[in-house]
Amino acid sequence: MFAGTVLLVFICLFPFLWMALSSIKPLGELYTAPPVWLPEHPTFENFTHVLFDSNIPRYFLNSTIISFGSTAIALALAVFASYGFARFKFRGKGLAQAFILLGQLLPTAAIIVPLFITLRIFGLVNSYLGLILVYTIITLPLSVWMLTSYFRAIPAELEEAAIIDGATRLGILFRITLPLSLPGLVAIIVYAFVTTWNEFLFALVLAQDYRVKTLPIGIAEFTTEFNTDWGAVMAASLIMTLPIAILFLAMQKMFVGGLTAGAVKG
Amino acid sequence: MSRNPGFLFVLPAIIVLGMLIVYPIAYTGVLSFTDSAGHYVGFKNYDRIIHSRVTSRAVWNTAYYVLGSILFQIVLGTLTGILLNQKFPGRGLVRSMTLIPWVIPGIVAATTWAWMFHTEFGIINHMVVSSGLTDKPLGWLTDRNTVMPALIAINVWKLFPFVAIMVLAGLQTVPEELYESARVDGATFWQEAWHVMIPQIRPVLVALTLLLLIWGLNAITIIYTITKGGPANRTLIIPIQIFRIAFEAFQLNQAAALSVMFFAFTIAFVIVYIRVFATAPEERGS
Numbered sequence: 001m002f003a004g005t006v007l008l009v010f011i012c013l014f015p016f017l018w019m020a021l022s023s024i025k026p027l028g029e030l031y032t033a034p035p036v037w038l039p040e041h042p043t044f045e046n047f048t049h050v051l052f053d054s055n056i057p058r059y060f061l062n063s064t065i066i067s068f069g070s071t072a073i074a075l076a077l078a079v080f081a082s083y084g085f086a087r088f089k090f091r092g093k094g095l096a097q098a099f100i101l102l103g104q105l106l107p108t109a110a111i112i113v114p115l116f117i118t119l120r121i122f123g124l125v126n127s128y129l130g131l132i133l134v135y136t137i138i139t140l141p142l143s144v145w146m147l148t149s150y151f152r153a154i155p156a157e158l159e160e161a162a163i164i165d166g167a168t169r170l171g172i173l174f175r176i177t178l179p180l181s182l183p184g185l186v187a188i189i190v191y192a193f194v195t196t197w198n199e200f201l202f203a204l205v206l207a208q209d210y211r212v213k214t215l216p217i218g219i220a221e222f223t224t225e226f227n228t229d230w231g232a233v234m235a236a237s238l239i240m241t242l243p244i245a246i247l248f249l250a251m252q253k254m255f256v257g258g259l260t261a262g263a264v265k266g
Numbered sequence: 267m268s269r270n271p272g273f274l275f276v277l278p279a280i281i282v283l284g285m286l287i288v289y290p291i292a293y294t295g296v297l298s299f300t301d302s303a304g305h306y307v308g309f310k311n312y313d314r315i316i317h318s319r320v321t322s323r324a325v326w327n328t329a330y331y332v333l334g335s336i337l338f339q340i341v342l343g344t345l346t347g348i349l350l351n352q353k354f355p356g357r358g359l360v361r362s363m364t365l366i367p368w369v370i371p372g373i374v375a376a377t378t379w380a381w382m383f384h385t386e387f388g389i390i391n392h393m394v395v396s397s398g399l400t401d402k403p404l405g406w407l408t409d410r411n412t413v414m415p416a417l418i419a420i421n422v423w424k425l426f427p428f429v430a431i432m433v434l435a436g437l438q439t440v441p442e443e444l445y446e447s448a449r450v451d452g453a454t455f456w457q458e459a460w461h462v463m464i465p466q467i468r469p470v471l472v473a474l475t476l477l478l479l480i481w482g483l484n485a486i487t488i489i490y491t492i493t494k495g496g497p498a499n500r501t502l503i504i505p506i507q508i509f510r511i512a513f514e515a516f517q518l519n520q521a522a523a524l525s526v527m528f529f530a531f532t533i534a535f536v537i538v539y540i541r542v543f544a545t546a547p548e549e550r551g552s
Contacts, residue, residue, distance in 0.1 A: 081279035088272020109505030114290035
């Protein structure tokens with residue numbers, strides 16, 4: 001078992017370490033066989049190259065704006081929808097739930113063509129708003145699913161007492177239910193943000209201009225068929241991973257708790 | 267409508283998803299039966315796609331990639347989940363580190379592994395050559411026979427932690443009595459795993475397999491970044507083929523026809539899968 005644990009940690013950690021080590025190696029140490037394990041002359045030239053001679057900073061900004069925007073919209077929609085599903089009975093509810101679940105099953109590649117044409121008609125190709133809206137459909141279904149089971153787990157008696165005291169439904173949602181669902185909310189915020197931050201295919205098709213291109217596209221751009229600046233790629237990859245890593249480390253307990261709770265109950 | 271506040275709560279999400287999912291799907295259907303000028307052409311686009319040799323290549327590659335990935339993701343993920351459920355010092359830290367591959371962006375995993383698999387300067391070739399597994403460096407990502415297994419390995423690395431954490435969550439709900447009665451019967455650890463743990467987490471595994479299937483069918487990042495479908499179309503999967511037809515050859519209508527078939531197949535597969543494997547989740551329809 002000890003050997004298994006060591007192997008597991010090595011397999012999970014090594015690629016990340018290798019990326020970090022490669023990002024601070026000078027050219028001569030990157031392009032050499034056999035490879036140098038630890039950098040002998042560590043340098044930040046890959047980082048300065050990425051930060052000052054490439055579009056990566058701009059893409060970082062684009063990714064940030066799009067991820068925040070999309071997460072906010074998905075969160076707002078998911079909170080209301082989940083509350084509706086968790087607390088009310090209404091005609092067509094089963095159908096509506098099935099419909100939202102279908103969104104999660106959707107092969108994104110299968111709708112990219114008409115989505116592109118539709119956004120083009122509305123002038124939303126190469127715009128923040130277009131990408132923000134499109135990312136909402138990727139993150140919304142699972143968010144609704146997770147949050148619904150979270151709301152269900154909160155005893156309805158707490159709300160009934162407030163109803164007797166004359167509170168409105170919206171008041172109850174914001175003053176009682178949401179504060180009690182904090183781990184669930186954190187889980188879907190992290191999920192939506194990370195998913196949007198990492199998404200590739202929609203960005204590849206819908207962002208063709210440096211003013212809206214996101215980080216994944218920026219990193220792919222470093223790779224050309226014949227020549228790849230591997231030092232810069234590793235540095236840019238590390239820069240892209242940092243916010244995700246920080247977010248995840250800060251929220252880890254809540255996130256894993258919220259995620260698995262939703263999974264087991266759903 | 268005031269009698270029905272639940273519907274009002276749900277409505278905004280339904281409208282947004284309707285606009286961005288139902289409309290595009292319907293529109294794909296229309297596109298697939300017309301030419302670029304919008305005239306009805308019957309099944310001509312479908313005919314072109316079905317009879318193209320590239321399509322059968324893409325179907326085969328997609329099946330190979332998705333099924334190969336799922337097999338190893340489930341097996342390694344389950345083993346890891348069982349390992350992480352045992353008591354040992356530093357368990358919390360190991361659990362956190364296991365999640366690293368899953369948390370790392372797909373594009374970053376792709377570029378990092380591409381660099382590690384590099385024929386001349388890659389660390390993997392260095393490892394296999396210096397340990398004597400092969401006598402000369404392999405062109406992992408350029409050789410037709412190794413490229414798909416290498417890409418599957420990357421995809422498995424990326425997602426087995428997710429399986430592990432879900433399996434772990436499932437295992438934590440297994441009542442202690444079940445283990446105790448197995449131990450009274452003198453079960454070994456592996457018998458316990460097979461006869462106690464696996465049956466208990468079966469619903470989790472069924473749901474995970476479906477999720478992995480859908481993610482696998484959607485996954486374009488790793489393959490597109492590393493090989494773009496090459497060499498010699500050996501890693502051309504259907505999503506990349508759709509992208510190529512639509513945005514490199516600008517045959518939007520043919521791309522739509524392939525999209526419709528891909529979509530129909532996915533939905534049909536999901537429905538069959540749920541019918542066959544899923545025991546009805548208790549909360550469905552409540």
